[in-house]
Amino acid sequence: MIRALLLLLALALPAAAEEVVADLSQDRVSISTSFDGSEILVFGAIKRQAPIPLQPPLAVIVTIEGPDEPVVVRRKDRVAGIWVNVEGIEVERAPAFYAVASTRPLSEALSETEDLRWSISTRQKLRAVGAASEAANAPAFLDALIRVRQAEGIYARAEGTVQLRDDTLFSTKIALPSALTEGNYETRIFLTRGGEVIDSYATSIYVSKVGLERFIYTLAHDQALIYGVLSLFIAIVAGWLASAFFRYLLP
Numbered sequence: 622m623i624r625a626l627l628l629l630l631a632l633a634l635p636a637a638a639e640e641v642v643a644d645l646s647q648d649r650v651s652i653s654t655s656f657d658g659s660e661i662l663v664f665g666a667i668k669r670q671a672p673i674p675l676q677p678p679l680a681v682i683v684t685i686e687g688p689d690e691p692v693v694v695r696r697k698d699r700v701a702g703i704w705v706n707v708e709g710i711e712v713e714r715a716p717a718f719y720a721v722a723s724t725r726p727l728s729e730a731l732s733e734t735e736d737l738r739w740s741i742s743t744r745q746k747l748r749a750v751g752a753a754s755e756a757a758n759a760p761a762f763l764d765a766l767i768r769v770r771q772a773e774g775i776y777a778r779a780e781g782t783v784q785l786r787d788d789t790l791f792s793t794k795i796a797l798p799s800a801l802t803e804g805n806y807e808t809r810i811f812l813t814r815g816g817e818v819i820d821s822y823a824t825s826i827y828v829s830k831v832g833l834e835r836f837i838y839t840l841a842h843d844q845a846l847i848y849g850v851l852s853l854f855i856a857i858v859a860g861w862l863a864s865a866f867f868r869y870l871l872p
Contacts (some may be wrong), residue, residue: 639679640668641822643810650797650806650828658799661685661826663722664792667812673788677815680723680730681783681791682741684811685826687718687775688804694762710762712747717802719743719770720777722793724785727778732816739818741811743767743776774798801828 643665650659663683695709723730727742740746747763770776775798783793797806806826811818 638670639812639814639819641681641810641812641820642666642668643822643824645808645824645826648824648826650801650826652801652803652828652830656799656801659797661795661797661808662792663795663808663810664790665810665822666791667789674814678725679785679788680725680813681785682721682723682727682730682811682813683783683793683795684722684741684809685718685720685795685797686716686746686807686809687828688716688802688806689714690717690802691715692766694766696762696765710759712763712766715747715766716776717804718775718797718806719746720779720795722777722779722782722795724781724783724791726780730813730816731811731818735813735816735818739811739821741809743778773800775800797828803828803830 643663646662646664647659667679692712692715693709694712721727721741721743727736731741736742736745740748744763744767747766767776771778774796777795779793779795783791785791804827806828808824808826810822812820
């Protein structure tokens with residue numbers, strides 16, 4: 622009886638267990654005065670305990686998410702000939718950076734149910750972190766936020782950029798812009814079949830300021846008064862030097 626139950630349980634398990642094994646080209650990014658961006662190589666393999674299933678098709682999705690920050694999105698309209706803010710919403714926690722790369726279009730690689738469960742697409746990620754319902758058309762504001770940040774290069778959707786070889790080895794490169802926020806950048810890798818997530822892997826990249834950038838950042842956040850006085854002093858000295866220079870050229 623026990624053997625029969627064990628046999629039925631074994632038959633009920635998936636025929637081919639697949640697991641993501643992955644790594645990054647670097648897990649730390651240093652921001653200095655000469656920093657103009659970086660590129661992260663994400664690579665890995667799919668570990669199996671059985672032959673490769675032929676159907677449904679396999680897909681790999683990679684996301685990199687920066688630290689959360691509050692964002693206010695406003696809509697402008699012309700009132701009495703002047704452009705003014707007429708309404709808006711506050712997104713309590715929006716990723717400072719968010720990139721999604723995949724082997725094929727997300728609509729093919731991921732079902733809506735799984736996207737809702739794992740918050741993978743950019744739009745679903747913004748919904749998951751929460752947006753105040755101050756405006757009746759809050760989804761339109763979220764779409765506008767995504768468009769603006771995609772134009773700035775801090776949100777990216779790169780479908781078809783993950784290279785998958787023999788349904789086993791995968792790799793992709795994700796560009797990090799120069800305007801990075803300091804903190805942990807969570808990296809997630811999803812393995813899907815038929816739109817369903819069958820395995821996931823998570824790691825992180827730590828972004829930190831170094832050198833002069835670190836000194837200025839620490840001073841501005843920990844010694845705001847000194848930072849303000851120093852900034853004012855530098856502005857006065859720069860103004861005086863500019864004035865003296867022009868007086869020398871134009872006596």
